[in-house]
Amino acid sequence: xxxxxxxxxxxxxxxxxxxxxxxxxxxxxxxxxxxxxxxxxxxxxxxxxxxxxx
Numbered sequence: 666x667x668x669x670x671x672x673x674x675x676x677x678x679x680x681x682x683x684x685x686x687x688x689x690x691x692x693x694x695x696x697x698x699x700x701x702x703x704x705x706x707x708x709x710x711x712x713x714x715x716x717x718x719x
Contacts, residue, residue: 666697671712678709685712693719 671688673681689696694716702711 666715666717669714669716671714673708673710681709681712685714689714689716692716695719 669688671681671685676684695718696714696716698715700713700715701709702713704710
């Protein structure tokens with residue numbers, strides 16, 4: 666299993682989520698789990714994807 670962490674880096678939320686979706690769709694992987702990290706205001710700041718090769 667592998668982990669890949671995406672950091673928002675000030676991007677709009679929609680763009681950030683789109684970046685994660687594109688990464689997952691363009692890899693030959695199986696997503697096992699994911700974890701969304703929020704800041705104290707409730708905004709998404711990180712997405713951690715746990716994955717394995719197909």
